[in-house]
Amino acid sequence: MTRPRRDPRAERAALLVATGEGTRPRLDRTVRRDGGGRLRRDPRRERDGQRVPGVLRPRYDLSQVSRPEAGPVHEAPRTVQAPVPTVVVLDAPAFLVLVVPDAAGGRLTPHDRQVLGAARVLAGREGGVAILAPGTCEGSGPAGADRLVRLDDKGGDALGDCDPGGYDPAGRAALVAEAIAELSPRHVLFPESPDGGDLARRVAVRLRQPLFSDVEAVAAGSIARPAHGRRVEQRTAPGLLVTLAADAVAEYAGPPREAREIPVRIETLARAAPAILSATTIPADPATVPLGLASFVAAAGSGVTDLATFREVVAALHATPGASRVLCDAGLMPRSSQVGASGTVLAATCYVALGISGAPQHLQGVAGCEHVVAVNTDLHAAMIERAGLAIVQDAQAVMPALLRLLTQDAGPTRDAP
Amino acid sequence: MRIAVLLSAGRHPVSGAPVLPRLEAQAIRLAVGLGEAHEVVGLHAGPDAAAVAEGLGQGLARIEHLTVAAEADPVPALAARLAALAPDLILAGRRGQGGPETGLVPYGLAEALDLPLIPDVIGLAPEAADRLSLDQSLGRGARRRVILGGPVLATVHPDAPAPLAYAYGRARRGAFEPVAVAPVEVSPGLAAEAGALPAIEERPYRRRPKLVKGAPAGGSAAERLKAATGEAGASAGGRLLVQPDPDEAAREILAYLRQVGVLAAPRPTDDPR
Numbered sequence: 001m002t003r004p005r006r007d008p009r010a011e012r013a014a015l016l017v018a019t020g021e022g023t024r025p026r027l028d029r030t031v032r033r034d035g036g037g038r039l040r041r042d043p044r045r046e047r048d049g050q051r052v053p054g055v056l057r058p059r060y061d062l063s064q065v066s067r068p069e070a071g072p073v074h075e076a077p078r079t080v081q082a083p084v085p086t087v088v089v090l091d092a093p094a095f096l097v098l099v100v101p102d103a104a105g106g107r108l109t110p111h112d113r114q115v116l117g118a119a120r121v122l123a124g125r126e127g128g129v130a131i132l133a134p135g136t137c138e139g140s141g142p143a144g145a146d147r148l149v150r151l152d153d154k155g156g157d158a159l160g161d162c163d164p165g166g167y168d169p170a171g172r173a174a175l176v177a178e179a180i181a182e183l184s185p186r187h188v189l190f191p192e193s194p195d196g197g198d199l200a201r202r203v204a205v206r207l208r209q210p211l212f213s214d215v216e217a218v219a220a221g222s223i224a225r226p227a228h229g230r231r232v233e234q235r236t237a238p239g240l241l242v243t244l245a246a247d248a249v250a251e252y253a254g255p256p257r258e259a260r261e262i263p264v265r266i267e268t269l270a271r272a273a274p275a276i277l278s279a280t281t282i283p284a285d286p287a288t289v290p291l292g293l294a295s296f297v298a299a300a301g302s303g304v305t306d307l308a309t310f311r312e313v314v315a316a317l318h319a320t321p322g323a324s325r326v327l328c329d330a331g332l333m334p335r336s337s338q339v340g341a342s343g344t345v346l347a348a349t350c351y352v353a354l355g356i357s358g359a360p361q362h363l364q365g366v367a368g369c370e371h372v373v374a375v376n377t378d379l380h381a382a383m384i385e386r387a388g389l390a391i392v393q394d395a396q397a398v399m400p401a402l403l404r405l406l407t408q409d410a411g412p413t414r415d416a417p
Numbered sequence: 418m419r420i421a422v423l424l425s426a427g428r429h430p431v432s433g434a435p436v437l438p439r440l441e442a443q444a445i446r447l448a449v450g451l452g453e454a455h456e457v458v459g460l461h462a463g464p465d466a467a468a469v470a471e472g473l474g475q476g477l478a479r480i481e482h483l484t485v486a487a488e489a490d491p492v493p494a495l496a497a498r499l500a501a502l503a504p505d506l507i508l509a510g511r512r513g514q515g516g517p518e519t520g521l522v523p524y525g526l527a528e529a530l531d532l533p534l535i536p537d538v539i540g541l542a543p544e545a546a547d548r549l550s551l552d553q554s555l556g557r558g559a560r561r562r563v564i565l566g567g568p569v570l571a572t573v574h575p576d577a578p579a580p581l582a583y584a585y586g587r588a589r590r591g592a593f594e595p596v597a598v599a600p601v602e603v604s605p606g607l608a609a610e611a612g613a614l615p616a617i618e619e620r621p622y623r624r625r626p627k628l629v630k631g632a633p634a635g636g637s638a639a640e641r642l643k644a645a646t647g648e649a650g651a652s653a654g655g656r657l658l659v660q661p662d663p664d665e666a667a668r669e670i671l672a673y674l675r676q677v678g679v680l681a682a683p684r685p686t687d688d689p690r
Binding site: 038167169170194197198201202204205211214215216217219226227228229230231233234235236237239241247248249250274276277278279280281282283284289290293294295296304317318319349352356357371373375379384387388389390391392394397398400402403404406409410411 | 451533556680
């Protein structure tokens with residue numbers, strides 16, 4: 001870069017100011033006259049020029065020459081507001097995809113949501129997803145249902161006195177078959193769960209339609225299932241009846257749907273007296289259920305020395321007892337109760353760890369548990385970090401308090417005759 | 418009581434060798450476990466009886482073999498034979514193993530014979546007055562006890578008692594009985610339905626990536642990683658209480674368990690003392 005050669009005489013002459021009786025040097029030397037020298041840098045303006053207009057962040061490419069004149073447009077910082085989800089309304093669907101969920105207790109299971117997601121894929125933009133809900137089925141709109149068909153068991157009420165357990169799978173299959181005949185959907189999807197798979201097969205033989213079961217891949221035009229011992233994948237265009245394997249298809253993640261209720265008149269069928277004379281549900285006994293099947297496990301580690309109190313607490317909580325490897329090695333708890341990689345890997349919903357620090361092998365056994373409560377003296381234990389409710393306290397002190405509270409809560413039942 | 422156990426020619430899930438499916442061996446155990454007084458017969462419809470020879474060693478004394486072509490539907494032949502046998506209880510596995518594996522055969526039979534079908538049975542007990550009590554598995558150790566009068570078809574759950582040990586002597590003593598099958602004329606309605614079936618294309622099985630629970634469908638890689646490692650789970654933002662009073666800790670634990678739903682709410686006290 002070449003600069004013009006300085007001319008000191010000219011510079012000095014430029015500093016002179018003409019007065020009445022001649023010239024004198026200028027007093028204020030900081031004022032720059034036009035045309036001479038280099039511009040003075042203004043680092044603040046330069047830095048502002050390096051910002052992206054509109055958004056208050058620097059440019060990623062800082063090598064760009066900034067234009068000092070174009071300062072940033074200062075905006076008020078954008079308030080991040082959650083977009084209001086607009087409910088998708090489908091007024092006249094070209095066809096219907098019917099979903100028959102398990103919906104145990106009127107609540108959609110994760111498997112049911114996956115079936116709704118698959119139905120949404122099959123329905124595409126024009127089709128509508130209808131859910132055949134037993135009674136109230138909350139949250140079916142956000143799960144992807146455009147229509148809701150109430151399948152109130154009117155027939156079940158009529159049969160109520162001769163079927164005390166409320167277990168009438170053949171009657172339910174007949175109702176679903178009636179609903180399918182009434183709605184004439186293009187596809188009907190069931191979850192491949194014990195109840196859903198049973199219902200799907202009953203409906204299939206009733207309607208004399210082929211069933212494509214255990215579907216693992218769903219696309220708009222084709223579905224695939226494993227067969228012949230998972231050696232072969234069968235792929236076909238979706239037919240009328242389909243059951244969907246668990247954890248194969250993602251849930252619906254789009255904007256919520258309408259779940260508009262549509263009335264369907266299903267005449268109560270005159271059915272023969274069912275062959276089932278009585279059906280009683282026997283809940284699992286938490287004390288004897290295998291650890292891998294239990295839904296609520298309370299386990300003791302080396303922080304628990306009073307195992308008699310621990311067993312009382314477990315019985316009062318109606319939990320299944322578990323233990324860490326240390327207690328099982330010491331022979332204080334049976335080997336069948338060991339939780340962890342070398343013991344049992346749990347499938348429980350809730351796990352209470354009393355005096356367990358949480359070795360990696362133990363945490364592997366607990367990996368599938370949704371809710372974990374930990375009581376441990378060590379603040380930095382891995383189990384405390386894993387837990388949803390972590391209490392840094394001696395388990396030996398907490399157990400009697402738990403027992404006292406539980407007996408207090410259960411008190412009136414003991415007084416009752 | 419006469420009990421029929423339906424046997425299928427299965428394939429081992431790992432080796433692919435011909436094997437009697439475990440569920441059917443468990444069904445044999447359930448039937449034989451009822452005692453000597455009951456007559457138990459195995460029933461197989463297929464091209465070759467040797468496929469179910471293992472059933473003889475698992476406790477069956479007699480297997481009836483209906484010769485049916487490999488690709489043909491076994492339901493009409495089985496239904497005709499079962500109607501002639503008129504057993505009080507028919508036991509079957511939930512589905513075949515190594516074949517199409519749709520699990521429709523027991524349901525088709527129940528429809529053809531007009532019998533009630535009870536799925537997922539793990540226990541049997543005869544009751545008074547020719548009634549039968551069946552224990553049904555509901556998963557996680559819960560059961561449903563169903564009492565029926567009259568003949569019934571039941572499928573067996575994997576939680577049923579383990580099969581009997583294979584005994585070579587028993588397998589030698591057992592006998593196959595070939596049963597002639599009348600050729601079943603296919604009704605025109607069924608043939609029309611078969612023609613309407615969409616074409617099924619077969620290709621080698623491809624294992625698909627595991628679906629991560631709770632992963633956002635269109636999220637960024639960081640969000641998906643967070644979901645996979647469980648950091649975004651329910652226990653991610655956990656509560657931590659450092660050195661609380663033991664009573665307060667116990668109250669917190671019980672409140673948490675009740676909120677999760679594994680512990681019943683306390684019984685309301687009617688009389689304040």
